[in-house]
Amino acid sequence: MTTVAIDFGTSNTVVCILNPDTQTPETLRLGEMSRIFKTNKSNPDVREIPVVPTLVFVKNAGELLLGEKVRSQRLGQSQPDRFFKAFKRDLAADYQPPARNIDGESYTPESVAEQFIRTIWKQLYQQNIQPDKLIFTVPVGAFERYLDWFHDLAESLGVEEVQLIDESTAAALGYAVQRPGSLVLVVDLGGGTLDLSLVRTAVTPPLPPLIKGGRNFDPSLNKGETNLTSPLSKGETNLAPPLSKGGLGGVRAEVLAKSDAYVGGEDIDIWIVEANKRNNCYLFRECMFPFYYYSQDFYASWLKNRCSHAF
Numbered sequence: 001m002t003t004v005a006i007d008f009g010t011s012n013t014v015v016c017i018l019n020p021d022t023q024t025p026e027t028l029r030l031g032e033m034s035r036i037f038k039t040n041k042s043n044p045d046v047r048e049i050p051v052v053p054t055l056v057f058v059k060n061a062g063e064l065l066l067g068e069k070v071r072s073q074r075l076g077q078s079q080p081d082r083f084f085k086a087f088k089r090d091l092a093a094d095y096q097p098p099a100r101n102i103d104g105e106s107y108t109p110e111s112v113a114e115q116f117i118r119t120i121w122k123q124l125y126q127q128n129i130q131p132d133k134l135i136f137t138v139p140v141g142a143f144e145r146y147l148d149w150f151h152d153l154a155e156s157l158g159v160e161e162v163q164l165i166d167e168s169t170a171a172a173l174g175y176a177v178q179r180p181g182s183l184v185l186v187v188d189l190g191g192g193t194l195d196l197s198l199v200r201t202a203v204t205p206p207l208p209p210l211i212k213g214g215r216n217f218d219p220s221l222n223k224g225e226t227n228l229t230s231p232l233s234k235g236e237t238n239l240a241p242p243l244s245k246g247g248l249g250g251v252r253a254e255v256l257a258k259s260d261a262y263v264g265g266e267d268i269d270i271w272i273v274e275a276n277k278r279n280n281c282y283l284f285r286e287c288m289f290p291f292y293y294y295s296q297d298f299y300a301s302w303l304k305n306r307c308s309h310a311f
Contacts, residue, residue: 004124005135007167008117010088010191010264012051013067015120017129025174030123033067052120054191056084056112061103066119086266087112089192092139092146093262114153121157133161137170140195141260166258168197173253192264198257 003018005025012035016025029036029050039047055070059082070076076083082102090097090109099106124131134157136150147164154162165173168188175184180201188195 001132002130003133003135004129004131005137005170006117006120007137007170008088008113009054010086010193010266011054012191013054013116013120014049014051015124017131028124028127028129030067030120030127032069033119033123035068035071054085054088054116056087056116058082058084058102058107061105064115064119066116084112086192087116089264089266091149092142092192110149113149117153118157131159133163134159135163135165137167138164139190139193139260140166140168140197140258141193141262166195166197166255168195168258169199169253169255172197172199173201190264191266192262194261194263196257196259197255200254200256202252202254 002020005016005018007014007016015028015030017028018024019026027050030052033052034050035053037049037051039049052067053071055067055076057065057070057075057079059065065075070083076085081100084107087109091113096109099108101107134154136154138147138150150164151162167190168186171188172184172186175186182201184197184199184201186195186197186199188197
């Protein structure tokens, strides 16, 4: 079975595959859509982590540019009416922004997000990856309409098995995968939401051996049914894929408590820029002019870097 996990984020999206041989997760690079982050720059052992910026630009009718192509070319500055960002946040919001009509076609947050995921899905097939199981991460505060959107999307993709898991709970599993018995508090400040999960981990029993030509399955499911797991509630458990060495077992996460807030990095960027405008601070007075034609988030990122060096 080929398992793919998609962490669909407000700012960036990460796609991982569970290596069938080593039973360890690997982050995928999706061609020109991906941006590479490097870690441990002071260490000779530099890790490269590919992410897909969650950005969409409508170039022509039916032709979309996604990810790093949009970010690196700053297409959102030249033609903002064709530029979509933070559309995941709109999916989870009570208020839905009106559809945009571009070149005779209507674009809503749902349609843009669906085309974004579908393009990633096509890229997987181009890399000869045909998932049997798909895992989506969702915010702690995700409600039924948001979860139904994922369910419908996965069904249209033809995936045999689908699982949804809280973003912060998934992070706890990733951190504690080699530390069974840990009590982990995850504070996940993303681009659109703040999620917290208090999780206790334990080792799962080994999986039953695979029958030649067969696969492990849930006998409670009838043919054609989808295994859709909702976000975990207090006291419930979640079985993660068998990530330990050799694939002999996985990690069970018992969620003791969780909470969320509808605030994220997008809001912080706005606060930083607006506060500096009101206070007429030195950095804004001296340095705003070069960024006049740049976006607010670009200036906010630059300002945060300057402040971090200053202190």
